[in-house]
Amino acid sequence: MKSWKKVALGGASVLALATLAACGSSASSNKSSSSSSSDSIKGTVRVYVDTQQKATYTDVAKGLTSKYPDLKVQIIANASGSANAKTDIAKDPSKYADVFAVPNDQLGDMADKGFISPVATKFADEIKNDNSKITVAGVTYKDKVYAFPKSTEAQVLFYNKSKLSADDVKSWDTMTSKAVFATDFTNAYNFYPVFFSAGTQLFGASGEDVTGTNVASDKGVTAMKWFADQKANKNVMQTSNALNQLQSGKADAIIDGPWDTANIKKILGDNFAVAPYPTITLNGEQKQLEAFQGIKGFAVNSATKDQAASQTVAQYLTTKAAQLKLFNSQGDVPTNLDAQKDDAVKSSDATKAVITMAKEGNSVVMPKLPQMATFWNNAAPLINGAYTGSIKATDYQAQLQKFQDSISK
Secondary structure (H helix, E strand, O other): OHHHHOOOOOOOOHHHHHHHHHHHHHHHHOHHHHHHOHHHOOEEEEEEEEHHHHHHHHHHHHHHHHHOOOEEEEEEEEOOOHHHHHHHHHHOHHHOOOEEEEEHHHHHHHHHOOOEOOOOHHHHHHHHHHEOHHHHHHOEEOOEEOOEEEEEEEOEEEEEOOOOOOOHHHEHHHHHHHOOEEEOOOOHHHHOOHHHHOOOOOOOOOOOOOOOOOOOOHHHHHHHHHHHHHHOOOOEEEOOOHHHHHHHOOOOEEEEOHHHHHHHHHHHHHHEEEEOOOEEEEOOEEEEOOEEEEEEEEEEEOOOOOHHHHHHHHHHOOOHHHHHHHHHHHOOEOOEHHHHOOHHHHOOHHHHHHHHHOOEOOEEEOOOOOOHHHHHHHHHHHHHHHHHOOOOHHHHHHHHHHHHHHOOO
């Protein structure tokens, strides 16, 4: 969601690191009992979810009570939000929830600091079988699965179909020649992917190579030039709130995520339309405008007293049935491949656009390295500097190198 960029580094402790090693083996050794014996699944498991999803997960969790009579699941609205999970758990892991919602770009830092346990082998195998490769990659860090995926988030293009046709929005140049597009160039989540379209990599092909970023290159300069060109495009509106501009009628198209689909439908009414991102012109060639793909999932606190129960709960809250309930109540796009085949999911234009954007070549999974905190802080000024002109063309290479160096250590 739009809070992906709100990332902060948390502290770590030797105790937490030791706990991960112990609980990682515990999760694996308990995989059989957690899946086959209801007698071993008991106690109380506290689950943090985003406030708007509490009712849905409370309903989903009812099924656990009948399946495991000695298990109590507490679904708790996390007022701080899943976007701040990394910061909040670092304050005191022993007081944090046993299972909690988290965006995938925070997994690497929490895993390195010992705050979360790897997913038990049986459940990890299920995740690999039930989800797309790109989803699995999103929750995997250093060859271990660290979260149970529950939804996928890739932004798409929402537009007013009384002003733009389906053909118009296939090309950025055509779209912005006919209608106003509102966006925010201070948001790296929105626009850093232009560098991907230009052919650069962030932390290498795997997303886990600290020295694998190659944005300080001619391809990176090409992306910077594209940002600068948008300042002169009269139909590209810089705004801190594109949704408001759409609602006021001052804008006809925006990029946004599935979390705002319901709001945008209310705003546009019968003129609501949605599509994958358009192509953009880079060095005279049409390139697919890419997006960041985020995976939301449930992670298991390594400090929890009962790994078997906690992992069982996390697995249950992310099944096909659970993901479909979340889709029907919130519009969150399932990661489960069978859930994506559901008639309601397939008939949703917004969901189809998100699934299209989530395919390889249209999006890049947000890396999970701890360096992502520095990335978010430094990428936004780089992009906005090119857009506003505060970074001159003669300084593009130097500023790109400075940025690349800052996230490569």
